[in-house]
Amino acid sequence: MEIIKTGVAGTLESCDASVSVEEHGLLELVIESADSRFAPRVREAALAALAELGVRAARVTVREKSALDCTIRARVMTACLRAAGLEKAPWEALK
């Protein structure tokens, strides 16, 4: 999936994550976690979502407020689809 513009999704409310995806030559992931102990888990969830969509080059920033993995996944995917200018998710390819 090619990132062609900046896409954002989510909020900074409790249990949510605010995700920004921008054009970038490499894959760069920045995590700002409400609790630093959970940052590795957030990173893992975000990377899995990026891999599932085939995003290989982008600057991705995730600011999360005690969000579940499924929320991280949803917000990263939403931001990526918006940043790729796609209105439809590739449902058949998603697990």
Added chain:
Amino acid sequence: MATLRRSMLFVPGNNPALVKDAQIYGSDSIIFDLEDSVAPAEKDAARLLVWSSLRSTDYGRVEKVVRVNGIDTPWFREDVEAMVRAGIEVIRLPKTEGPADIARLEELVGALERTAGRPSGSVRLMAALEGPLAILNAYEIATSSKRLVAIALSAEDFVTSMRTTRSSEGVELAEARGRIVLAARAAGVMAIDTVFTDVADSEGFLREARLAKQLGFDGKSVITPAQIPLLHGVFAPTKEELRRARRVIAAAAEAKVRGLGVISLDGKMIDRPIIDRAQGLVDLARASGMRVEDKE
């Protein structure tokens, strides 16, 4: 035990805090909402959030329902695809006007079941009736699909269409409620009453819930967890009703053992509908947390 839908809790689909915990409040069903509670610019986000939550969250025995966007919106098709692939149990179609709407949804759901590898017929449907034409078509809608499990009144749009407003007595909804219950009973599907929107008015909610139960509705849609125990209290049988139901079932069982064709209790004949109703009442009592197995 038969499926209960006394309480169907609406949960805004783009609110992660509510979506993740929706099963803890004890409602019979959760309705993940992709329609009215989600702003147009966030439809994609809500759809992905509910999809992702359904894929990874154990909602236990609570029935998982989604309210998709209407058939005439640009979000309808993708909502349905995402939810069928996510394993949703029931799709609630808003603004159902006639049987053709259900046929269109059914065709889409059937095709998606095949591509998603889900058993044919595993996704069930529910129709929300929100306008005068829908109410007049209630029976045709209720019989339009084998997948259809319930028809529901959605009062806010209905009263607007009728050029009136909602009152505490609910007189403006009397005809619609009556027709929906009649149609549902004739079609053999459930009837679900509308939401009560004044969340601070418990007395008003209870009054409306009692009215719905007395009319024959199977349950109500609710918009706050606080309404769930009140609703279950209204729908719970009384101890006397339970005692009577258990005696009916015992009499039927005894007649079967003795090979009797005619069953009587206290000098009155008991037929199949009475036995079915008694069994339903015992199921409801059990779901309501009443002690059913106690000896008299």
